[in-house]
Amino acid sequence: MPVIGLESSAHTFGVGIVDNGKVIANEKAMYKIGTTGMIPAKVAEFHIDNSEEVISRAIAAAGISASEIEGIGYTMGPGLGPCLQVAQLSAKMLAKKLDLKIAAVNHCVAHAEITRHYGKLKDPIMLYVSGGNSQILTIEDKPFRHYSVAGETFDIGIGNMLDSFARNLKLNPAWGSSIEKHSKGGKYLQLPYTVKGMDFSFTGLLTRATELIGKNDIADLCFSLQETAFSALCEATERAMLLKNKREIGICGGVAQNKRLRSMLNQVAIEHKSRFSYAPDEFNADNGAMIAFVAERMLEDGMSTPINKCEIKQRYRADTARLPRD
Ligand code: FE2
Numbered sequence: 260m261p262v263i264g265l266e267s268s269a270h271t272f273g274v275g276i277v278d279n280g281k282v283i284a285n286e287k288a289m290y291k292i293g294t295t296g297m298i299p300a301k302v303a304e305f306h307i308d309n310s311e312e313v314i315s316r317a318i319a320a321a322g323i324s325a326s327e328i329e330g331i332g333y334t335m336g337p338g339l340g341p342c343l344q345v346a347q348l349s350a351k352m353l354a355k356k357l358d359l360k361i362a363a364v365n366h367c368v369a370h371a372e373i374t375r376h377y378g379k380l381k382d383p384i385m386l387y388v389s390g391g392n393s394q395i396l397t398i399e400d401k402p403f404r405h406y407s408v409a410g411e412t413f414d415i416g417i418g419n420m421l422d423s424f425a426r427n428l429k430l431n432p433a434w435g436s437s438i439e440k441h442s443k444g445g446k447y448l449q450l451p452y453t454v455k456g457m458d459f460s461f462t463g464l465l466t467r468a469t470e471l472i473g474k475n476d477i478a479d480l481c482f483s484l485q486e487t488a489f490s491a492l493c494e495a496t497e498r499a500m501l502l503k504n505k506r507e508i509g510i511c512g513g514v515a516q517n518k519r520l521r522s523m524l525n526q527v528a529i530e531h532k533s534r535f536s537y538a539p540d541e542f543n544a545d546n547g548a549m550i551a552f553v554a555e556r557m558l559e560d561g562m563s564t565p566i567n568k569c570e571i572k573q574r575y576r577a578d579t580a581r582l583p584r585d
Pocket residue numbers: 366370389512513544545
């Protein structure tokens with residue numbers, strides 16, 4: 260059944276349409292982050308200004324008419340409150356207008372599930388790395404089918420850490436991808452490395468690397484920041500994989516677009532004769548298609564939410580979200 264999905268948890272207003280597990284549209288409008296980072300109310304205003312246009316664009320790209328849509332999903336959380344509200348309210352309005360069942364989708368689960376689909380992963384250790392989150396996830400069937408968190412950041416998400424450092428370096432754009440670009444040819448500098456079991460921390464690393472700005476080469480700083488943070492993620496993921504006895508590694512979320520992190524994880528997989536895989540980049544960046552993808556399965560599994568119960572949850576954890584059957 261054609262299902263539309265709306266995503267607005269952070270800087271992207273994304274709209275995707277899925278039909279029988281196949282993505283038939285994935286459109287977006289992205290708020291441009293300047294030197295200040297994201298001011299939630301401003302980003303929400305951007306989403307309000309763009310929601311109608313992106314929804315129309317997605318329906319046109321799918322080659323269907325609005326009346327053919329049979330269900331709707333929206334990101335319930337986690338994310339920035341004012342931003343989440345835009346997809347929530349747009350979903351409610353569309354649901355009323357088109358008489359649709361609604362699925363309230365967990366953003367982290369959506370990243371992991373679209374990656375399991377495109378990466379052809381059955382039961383992986385999933386490293387979820389984005390701006391606000393960094394977690395190692397595995398699927399558990401008890402007491403209900405869900406992603407459990409094997410390890411996670413003690414403080415900030417890896418993406419947030421990389422973006423903050425890009426801003427501190429005054430790189431343009433101030434994104435983690437600029438750190439990757441500037442890391443080429445860098446030499447390693449010793450930086451704080453924190454892994455405790457399967458959990459990790461990035462704030463000490465960010466503070467120390469920021470103190471070294473102006474005293475060291477930018478390439479050396481970017482290279483060392485990435486190597487240190489990514490090694491911590493790989494160590495924790497490897498430990499989780501061995502303890503949970505898994506044979507597949509997946510990576511999802513915005514930072515899954517980083518080629519260096521992917522090649523390091525691939526190395527971990529090779530050493531343990533395991534398979535490493537990920538989704539195309541358009542699904543690692545925030546997008547509406549992943550929300551539609553999970554929403555379709557939720558609706559097929561009877562997991563709809565009455566319109567008056569469609570809330571947002573800024574701190575909606577993956578391990579509290581019920582996962583639909585495959
Ligand atoms: Fe995301």
